[in-house]
Amino acid sequence: MGHPGPTWSCRQIVGSAFPPSTGRRNRAIAAGTGVAAPPEEENDVRLHEYEGKAILRQAGIDVPAGAVVAAAQAVPAAMQRLGDTVVVKAQVLAGGRGRDGGIEIVAGPERASAAAAGMLQRPCRGQIPMELLIEQRLEIATELYAAVTIDMERGRPLLLLGLGGVDVEDQARTGNLPARLVVDPLTGPSTGDIAELVRTAGAEPAEGITNVLRQLWNVFISRQALTVEINPLAVVADGGVIAADAVIELDDAAREMAGLPLRDDGGSVRRERSGGMTFVELGGDVGLICSGAGLGMASMDLISEHARPANFLETGGGISRELMSRAMRRVLACHGVKGVLINVYGGINPIHKGALGVADVMATGVGVPVVAKALGNHQEETWEVLEAAGVTVVRDVATEAAVAVLLSQMRERTA
Known part of the structure; x- marks a missing residue:
């Protein structure tokens, strides 16, 4: 079914493996396991979609072919390898982009360039996009929601799987999805645990989705993430399973460990x-x-x-x-x-x-x-x-x- 994961230990996840200042992620997990937590400092950081997808791709999760552009003039060149119909997506650190004109499906270089130019000139969810992600259009048969996040009260990671859609993100954050798995951070989920989660959700193809969830967990652990989320996780016509979107939230310190650009969107200095x-x-x-x-x-x-x-x-x-x-x-x-x-x-x-x-x-x-x-x-x-x-x-x-x-x-x- 899935690829066996590594054997996790207390020292690896919540003990001496804590890097300095890893923030509330490991404080929450430590509280749930009784291990001394690191000091409280640093802010949480949400990555742009294209940054998150780069991480997912490195982990072996399929993502759509795409290109990041900072000017409308770059769109036609990007489309030469992406096809005549593309999805133009504003790269802002907020959800609900589609409801605010931040995601458009367009055909032809002229229309795509015009859509890109418009997107770069207007705010989306209160932010002016600095970059756009131009992606190939997927022929999606089924949309799912998949995530690994943390129950801050219990100090336990949660694996979540359910039907996709614009409202499922809010459901997931309140823990109301019907298919969820509370994970022991000292051992991690077994392949059998993940397969059972997939069966409970009634998701197909089971093997492909199980593999994605295993890799999603590995990203969550290796990147010291607060949340790793795919919505939608797209099942396409040939049975492939592709991350059509990506949301990854890290502690600032975890971002530095990952070699990613520094960004503090909550303060006066960025x-x-x-x-x-x-x-x-x-x-x-x-x-x-x-x-x-x-x-x-x-x-x-x-x-x-x-x-x-x-x-x-x-x-x-x-x-x-x-x-x-x-x-x-x-x-x-x-x-x-x-x-x-x-x-x-x-x-x-x-x-x-x-x-x-x-x-x-x-x-x-x-x-x-x-x-x-x-x-x-x-x-x-x-x-x-x-x-x-x-x-x-x-x-x-x-x-x-x-x-x-x-x-x-x-x-x-x-x-």
């Missing part, structure tokens, strides 16, 4: 390291995009003399159209941002290509002044692209001049 850029949200009103940490820190110091930086963002060494488009949207998504300073230097960086990404975002109507100091490789071409897009270009080598122009424009907007 840190992300992904897609070639480093981002820190700081809560001020002047957005900042720079092409290096040193240039970024110097720019922040100058901004701080007269205003408060909204963020720190450095692009690293690989400026591209897509990266700069993503950087612009990330900065504009900062709460309270009233202006954006772009300060980039092109040694070998193709800053003229990055300027196209800035222009893409400007074309959507940003609503705040944007000032750029862009010097070096292809600088004249860069200036032309930026100015045509409505960006104020400062050709002075001193960053102070660019900061002064931006602050002046911001004051004019509020006068």
Whole structure:
């Protein structure tokens, strides 16, 4: 039926295997087993769907073919290997995306690109998407819900399996699904336990679903997760079992252990390291995009003399159209941002290509002044692209001049 799992021990799960600061996950399990828990600290972190699916794929669970894009212009290229009909999905850290226009099934590159452009310009569940997941459309015969989570009161993991649908997530979190298995964290579920859960749910094909649940448990343990959830778990026409969605919640410390970007969505400061850029949200009103940490820190110091930086963002060494488009949207998504300073230097960086990404975002109507100091490789071409897009270009080598122009424009907007 299923693949036999490893033998779990108290030390492996709730004893000395605790990494430092693994948060409420292991505190809850420790409370249920009588083992001393680690100190209380760190926040819980929900991964984006594409991040969760990458983890599931590594564990041997099938996921739809897909591509992550940060600009509508990238959609046609992605569709060349995904087919003519695709699912466009906003990557935001919230459920209920389909009910808020965050999931669309579209046919043809033009319609898919238009859907992507619209999604990148409007909030979904109160968040502006920075990225979209473009996936092949599945021919789904049956939808199921599968999850491993924690009963925080009992301090016991729960394996859940039931019919899929938009409301099943809320049912699962209250423990009301008809098919559930309370798991001893010291031993884990046996293959027989999982097979019985599948029989109770009446799910078919039993062997394929049993295998997925075993791998789901392995992800839950290996990633120190709070929740690993697939809704829907799709059974397709040929009997294959595919994770059509993925929700994984980790402690912050577990996220670091997994080598994933840092993100703290619950606090005033957010840190992300992904897609070639480093981002820190700081809560001020002047957005900042720079092409290096040193240039970024110097720019922040100058901004701080007269205003408060909204963020720190450095692009690293690989400026591209897509990266700069993503950087612009990330900065504009900062709460309270009233202006954006772009300060980039092109040694070998193709800053003229990055300027196209800035222009893409400007074309959507940003609503705040944007000032750029862009010097070096292809600088004249860069200036032309930026100015045509409505960006104020400062050709002075001193960053102070660019900061002064931006602050002046911001004051004019509020006068």
